[in-house]
Amino acid sequence: MDRRAFLAASLASPLIAKAGAEAPVSRLLYVVCPGIRDYLEFGGAGILAFDIDNGHKFVKRIATDASKADKPRNIKGVVANPVTKKLHFTTPESLSCVDLVSEKTDWSKELPQGCDRLAATPDGKTLFVPSFEKDTWNVVDAISGKVTAEIETKSGAHNTICGLDGKRAYLAGLKSPLLFVVDTMTNKIVDKIGPFAASIRPFTVNGSQTLCFVNVNELLGFEIGDLKTGKKLHRVEVPGFEKGKVKRHGCPSHGVGLTPDEKEVWVVDGFNERVHVFDATAMPPKHTVSIKLREQPGWVTFSLDGKYAYPSTGEVIDTTTKKIVATLTDEKDREVHSEKMVEIHFKEKVPVVAGDQFGLGRKR
Secondary structure (H helix, E strand, C coil), X not given: CCHXXXXXXXXXXXXXXXXXXXXXXXXXXXXXXXXXXXXXXXXXXXXXXXXXXXXXXXXXXXXXXXXXXXXXXXXXXXXXXXXXXXXXXXXXXXXXXXXXXXXXXXXXXXXXXXXXXCEECCCCCEEEEECCCCCEEEEEECCCCCEEEXXXXXXXXXXXXXXXXXXXXXXXXXCCCCEEEXXXXXXXXXXXXXXXXXCEEEEEECCCCCEEEEEECCCCEEEEEXXXXXCEEEEEECCCCCCCCCCCCCCCCCCEEECCCCCEXXXXXXXXXXXXXXXXXXXXXXEEEEEXXXXXXXXXXXXXXXXXXXXXXXXXXXXXXXXXXXXXXXXXXXXXXXXXXXXXXXXXXEEEEXXXXXXXXXXX
16 A cells, blocks of 8 residues: 555545444433223223334333322323433423433422423423313423413313423313413413314424414314414315214314325324325325224324324334334333333434334424
8 A cells, every 4th residue: 555545545444443433322202101091901000112213112111100109090191302312291290300311310390280281491491281171281391390371271181282482382172272382581461262063182382383273172183273373274084984973082083194295184083093194295184094003092293204193003104105114012022102202313322313102294
């Protein structure tokens, strides 16, 4: 080897070594159970991790203080944050904090008037935790668990979303047709969207926070609201399917989500055991296909890259082909069903990216 070739090889080798040493990122789906009421037959209790890039194979079960109880309570909601490296989940009574690195429970605290499906600001510092179907939301410091403020809506507090920019939180209650909008700096209600046709159940918002898509009681389908004007824009019903008696939640559709690119709206159908897909590139969205599931769904969300849809019945659906490509099963080969799941990416066992339990639009 001549001198110039030797120098070139010498200079290149550290770069090659550095590139070769780059740690891979593992993408895991964290599923918190029992996530269908308190039914232990759908995956037992604890946090179950599945490898997204390996056919959604079961990886591990993380025990929590809540899962070790003699009779584990049903999980109401889950959030995770790579900045704080914490995962929080709720039961009807308490809020728990789990360290994503040590996998130990930092604390579990009962909050005033109980807990429901929570949301977190993007920096992971603040949690908006609904009381258990009562009048208020508790604003909570995510690290200490201290309640720092209270927001009163008198709406039967239930579901919560925080916008991707962290400026607004959206609060929906079981007893109100209005979606409340909160300024996350002041914790004050700054707007109300609606009224919709009935009380709001699950809902989602697009990335630019101009539209909301809401399930309401008695509707097989969803309604759409304008987050800028506060007006309801559209009512969209699932064509060709009848409403019937559902096992849980008491409403025909309890679960609606946007694909991350916001090209589709997916809405669940309990009685017919299906998830229905709508083309959202037109307004109002148009029905395109319906997918049969293995049980009655009560939620739907998506992988961050938009490749997979995750109904609460545990199927993994390819969003392009609309085919079921995997089903979640635990280490005992039990079907895993849960309405409480969140995607987390790890690098060298440290969280670096986290998704959201809601099917949020991510086009900004």
